[in-house]
Amino acid sequence: MPDEPAAPTSPAATASPTSQPVPRIAYIAVATALFMEFIDSSALSTALPTLAEAFAVDPLHLKLALTAYILALAVFIPISGWMAERFQPRRVFLAAMAVFLCGSALCGLSQNLEQLVGARIVQGMGGAMMTPVARLIVVGSTSRAELIRAMGWFTTPALLGPLVGPPLAGFVLSVADWPWIFFINIPIGLIGMAAVVRFVPRITLPHPGPFDWSGFALAATAITGVVVVAETAGLPLLQLPAQVGIVALALCSLWIYLRRPPTGVRPILDLTLLRYPTFRASLMGGTVVRLGVGATPFLMPLLLQVGLGWTPLQAGSVTLAGGLGVFLARPFSGPLLRRWGFRTMLLAFVAITATLTAAPGFFRPETPVPLIMALLLAAGFSRSLQFIATNTIAFADVPQESIARASTLSAVCQQIGLALGVSFGGLMLHVARGGGETLTPQSFTWPFIAVGATTLLSAVIYWRLDRNAGSEISGRTGV
Numbered sequence: 001m002p003d004e005p006a007a008p009t010s011p012a013a014t015a016s017p018t019s020q021p022v023p024r025i026a027y028i029a030v031a032t033a034l035f036m037e038f039i040d041s042s043a044l045s046t047a048l049p050t051l052a053e054a055f056a057v058d059p060l061h062l063k064l065a066l067t068a069y070i071l072a073l074a075v076f077i078p079i080s081g082w083m084a085e086r087f088q089p090r091r092v093f094l095a096a097m098a099v100f101l102c103g104s105a106l107c108g109l110s111q112n113l114e115q116l117v118g119a120r121i122v123q124g125m126g127g128a129m130m131t132p133v134a135r136l137i138v139v140g141s142t143s144r145a146e147l148i149r150a151m152g153w154f155t156t157p158a159l160l161g162p163l164v165g166p167p168l169a170g171f172v173l174s175v176a177d178w179p180w181i182f183f184i185n186i187p188i189g190l191i192g193m194a195a196v197v198r199f200v201p202r203i204t205l206p207h208p209g210p211f212d213w214s215g216f217a218l219a220a221t222a223i224t225g226v227v228v229v230a231e232t233a234g235l236p237l238l239q240l241p242a243q244v245g246i247v248a249l250a251l252c253s254l255w256i257y258l259r260r261p262p263t264g265v266r267p268i269l270d271l272t273l274l275r276y277p278t279f280r281a282s283l284m285g286g287t288v289v290r291l292g293v294g295a296t297p298f299l300m301p302l303l304l305q306v307g308l309g310w311t312p313l314q315a316g317s318v319t320l321a322g323g324l325g326v327f328l329a330r331p332f333s334g335p336l337l338r339r340w341g342f343r344t345m346l347l348a349f350v351a352i353t354a355t356l357t358a359a360p361g362f363f364r365p366e367t368p369v370p371l372i373m374a375l376l377l378a379a380g381f382s383r384s385l386q387f388i389a390t391n392t393i394a395f396a397d398v399p400q401e402s403i404a405r406a407s408t409l410s411a412v413c414q415q416i417g418l419a420l421g422v423s424f425g426g427l428m429l430h431v432a433r434g435g436g437e438t439l440t441p442q443s444f445t446w447p448f449i450a451v452g453a454t455t456l457l458s459a460v461i462y463w464r465l466d467r468n469a470g471s472e473i474s475g476r477t478g479v
Helices: 024-055 059-087 089-109 113-140 145-176 185-199 213-232 240-259 271-275 278-292 296-307 312-361 367-392 399-432 442-455 459-461
Strands: none
Touching: 024 059, 024 089, 024 145, 024 185, 024 296, 024 312, 059 089, 059 113, 059 213, 059 296, 059 367, 059 399, 089 113, 113 145, 113 399, 113 442, 145 312, 213 240, 213 271, 213 399, 271 278, 271 399, 278 312, 278 367, 278 399, 278 442, 278 459, 296 312, 296 399, 296 442, 312 442, 399 442
């Protein structure tokens, strides 16, 4: 499940707001980017078994469609801030939406898995620019007095997308063919682009200076290499020598990136920020959690539709309980943080999240549907509170002038964790299935247990946090 929006990912986020009042509809206009992304990701997860049948491929291979998009996000998110500063945020945002819509159309026109993966990469290139630049527009065009209200409107689609996406995909698949889960983005995006042109103000930003092309190439090579090898593990897509070569190239690129001398150019990813304990704990712990829960959007539709034999509409209607849990958790985050503090809250909810992440492995045809929905709702609730806490504490010790760079690094690591989570879930399912071709409910037991256990490993990282870490943010007093 995608994380909720975080802090701005560009130094331009500190730009002075426009002097003219910004209409509320402007925030809603740019928020269509989030709405499309969240609907698209949750709808695609619901449609995975249908796509496997349409393309006549093993359902496990469909994880490529998920990770291709996430990989594109991880690679191109660091560019978004520089692009917005260099070419003006509104212009970049409109171009990003156009790229995303082109990718959506190409997804719907795909004739095989290879074409779908390529189209998803195009979508990811647009998505990598859309959401960070949209957030930049909101922050850069709003006074501090209005910022909370503005961000409330801007983040609403992040709550609605996971609720609307699964049942919408289930309904579309019950009345039309699968391409329409992608084509539905087009009218939403075109309406949003028209609203952006009409209502969103232009923001003038200082020139960002030269782009760190060498850093981008090295970081992109390292990220792509790691994800590609993880994604192809257990699948007959790459031979072992090729995998070893890709890993070596990725590690070499990372080593060169870390060892290269200062260039005077703003680094594409500032790894020196890991010296801050709370930021380091958030990054490492959050990545481990995403290794676990990132597998859920891939495993759950296969369990419900292939393992249990449900229709897409049934599966989509039931899994919206997880999105509802995310929605219901928001009001509780502040009071719980003030009462417990970050360390206790992270330890408690990562344990609950790990347990509930493993629970679907025990779903069987005779399991009552209300119980399944209750467990999914509780999982969404606990996962949301865990991510709110870990995303917030990331910036507790980071200086104000480094917030944008920290947010960029955090966003990239989030996507890497999610991509590796999907790959890990697919590998565990491949191992659990053994030599058989049929996926039964029992095939999912050990994969869900494995991703739940992986999620729990983050407790080791959170345990090392100071008991009062982030107290100036949480408002907690005392020990």
